[in-house]
Amino acid sequence: MTKVSPEFEDQTEMQAVSSVSVDVSFGSDRFPKYRLGPDNQILEEAKVDPKGPSLKEVVEVETEQLSDQHKRLSVRDLASKFDKNLTAAAKLSDEAKLREVASLEGHVLLKKLRDALECLRGRLAGRNKEDVEKAISIVEALAVKLTQNEGELIQEKFEVKKLANFLKQASEDAKKLVNQERSFACAEIESARAVVQRIGEALDEQERISQASGKQEVEELMEEVQHARRIRLLHQPSKVMDMEHELRALRVQIREKSTVSVKLQKELALSKRAEENKFSLYELGGSETLGSIIRVQLRSSEAMELSNCTVQWYRLSSECSRRELISGASKSVYAPEPFDVGRTLQVDIISNGQKSTVTTAGPVDPAAGLGSYVETLLRKSKTDFNVVISQMNGRNYSSHSVHLLHVGKTKMKLSRGWITKARDSYSNSMQLCGFRGGGNSAAKSIFWQARKGQSFVLVFESERERNAALVFARKYALDCNVLLAGPDDQASLYI
Numbered sequence: 001m002t003k004v005s006p007e008f009e010d011q012t013e014m015q016a017v018s019s020v021s022v023d024v025s026f027g028s029d030r031f032p033k034y035r036l037g038p039d040n041q042i043l044e045e046a047k048v049d050p051k052g053p054s055l056k057e058v059v060e061v062e063t064e065q066l067s068d069q070h071k072r073l074s075v076r077d078l079a080s081k082f083d084k085n086l087t088a089a090a091k092l093s094d095e096a097k098l099r100e101v102a103s104l105e106g107h108v109l110l111k112k113l114r115d116a117l118e119c120l121r122g123r124l125a126g127r128n129k130e131d132v133e134k135a136i137s138i139v140e141a142l143a144v145k146l147t148q149n150e151g152e153l154i155q156e157k158f159e160v161k162k163l164a165n166f167l168k169q170a171s172e173d174a175k176k177l178v179n180q181e182r183s184f185a186c187a188e189i190e191s192a193r194a195v196v197q198r199i200g201e202a203l204d205e206q207e208r209i210s211q212a213s214g215k216q217e218v219e220e221l222m223e224e225v226q227h228a229r230r231i232r233l234l235h236q237p238s239k240v241m242d243m244e245h246e247l248r249a250l251r252v253q254i255r256e257k258s259t260v261s262v263k264l265q266k267e268l269a270l271s272k273r274a275e276e277n278k279f280s281l282y283e284l285g286g287s288e289t290l291g292s293i294i295r296v297q298l299r300s301s302e303a304m305e306l307s308n309c310t311v312q313w314y315r316l317s318s319e320c321s322r323r324e325l326i327s328g329a330s331k332s333v334y335a336p337e338p339f340d341v342g343r344t345l346q347v348d349i350i351s352n353g354q355k356s357t358v359t360t361a362g363p364v365d366p367a368a369g370l371g372s373y374v375e376t377l378l379r380k381s382k383t384d385f386n387v388v389i390s391q392m393n394g395r396n397y398s399s400h401s402v403h404l405l406h407v408g409k410t411k412m413k414l415s416r417g418w419i420t421k422a423r424d425s426y427s428n429s430m431q432l433c434g435f436r437g438g439g440n441s442a443a444k445s446i447f448w449q450a451r452k453g454q455s456f457v458l459v460f461e462s463e464r465e466r467n468a469a470l471v472f473a474r475k476y477a478l479d480c481n482v483l484l485a486g487p488d489d490q491a492s493l494y495i
Helices: 006-018 055-068 075-123 127-234 237-278 370-378 463-479
Strands: 034-036 042-044 282-285 294-298 310-316 323-325 344-351 354-359 384-392 402-407 411-416 419-425 431-434 445-451 454-460
Touching: 075 127, 282 354, 294 344, 370 463, 384 463, 402 463, 411 445, 419 445, 419 454, 431 463, 445 463, 454 463
Parallel strands: none
Antiparallel strands: 034 042, 282 294, 310 323, 310 344, 344 354, 384 402, 384 454, 402 411, 411 419, 431 445, 445 454
16 A cells, blocks of 8 residues: 655645636635535535625616606606616626626636646545545536536526617617607697787787777767666656656566466366266265375266276377376276376276266365475485385285385385395386275285396375375486386386
8 A cells, every 4th residue: 555645645636726817716715515415415604695696686677666656756766767777787787797707717627627637636645646536526526516616697688688689679769758758748848839829919909899889888888878868857756756666667567468368268167177077977075186096087977887887098198189098007096106296197998898988177286285295315424214015026925914114215115124126227117106905995006026027015104104105206216217106107207
């Protein structure tokens, strides 16, 4: 076994060190610290960067912020941002070039170091040789790691170059946009100056014309005042007062005669309808006011029983020029609703092929006190009524429990405690009118179709509450641009 002397070891170390070129620049004054992992893989220790994030990360963060805020930035700010990022990208590109040079120098240094270790391995034996072989494996692993870093550096350089090109193009586009906006702004400023100049000239011209016309109008007004003074001096004050008293008396007489004329016209219409109903086999009974029930009654013993006749009610227009069918009103009993106020009602009774027509004595009168009651309810925050369900979807409802009907500004709701029977907003599919199916409670009942396939007949505690609910619901529906009426009712009812 060959023994190596200490002098030989020092001599070999000096030779190995002296074989390294002196023109190689080192990144630091000490050898980097590494540790071997499994399969002789080199693991670098985590480095703490005291200087903060790298320049590339700063550029990426600013580019992302710029993309998020481009809608809120002006064109000039956008151009300046792109110029700053372009400068940062150029600096990053220079840094990548320096790193590439350092990597090349690292390859040269590792190659010379490996050659020196190979030369030293041939001269040593035993345990020293094993140490040299281990050092050679570490150098080879460093070379592989350096090659990997070079690949990452090339990829990073490509991305930096791509980012720089993008920022350069964006900066040029921003500059073009700035120049374009500047030219547009200059053109608009020139146009505004021309408009202001034209307006100023027009105002000056108008002022000159108004001054000339004002003098002429003042002269004409003075002449009219003088003429009026002459006319007033020609008339005696006592005669003027007498003429004013006579005019007032004439106006009072005309007003009284017009009132008498209207009454006579109404009486004439009532007499005509009475003459027409005289020859009819049927007549109408009951008060012809809102909140009451009008019944068809037998007038002659020759009249057929109403159960064997076909009955249909109609509304007549205010001029009685046409009549409108009241859909569903085919019983001998009819309860007027708010739509019928001010209109005349007419009923046809057909028996054995013969038709008898009976008309009310005059238009339906409004209910006393309904207006003040509605105004009182309008002052309240909620409008709720106690009702009983008589029919549901065309069938008699067995339960007679009290429900709550809420008439809101946008919708109607029928509930009992926490249970909601129906709740719908005002729409064209909703229908609401007085109940037209007859019965003793018709004056207190309404028909409400919340939506297609869901309808109710509701009975109120009084006729006044029933009519107030109809008025409220139609008023709120009209505010929502919805005409709330009964089945097949015409829109002319709102006119």
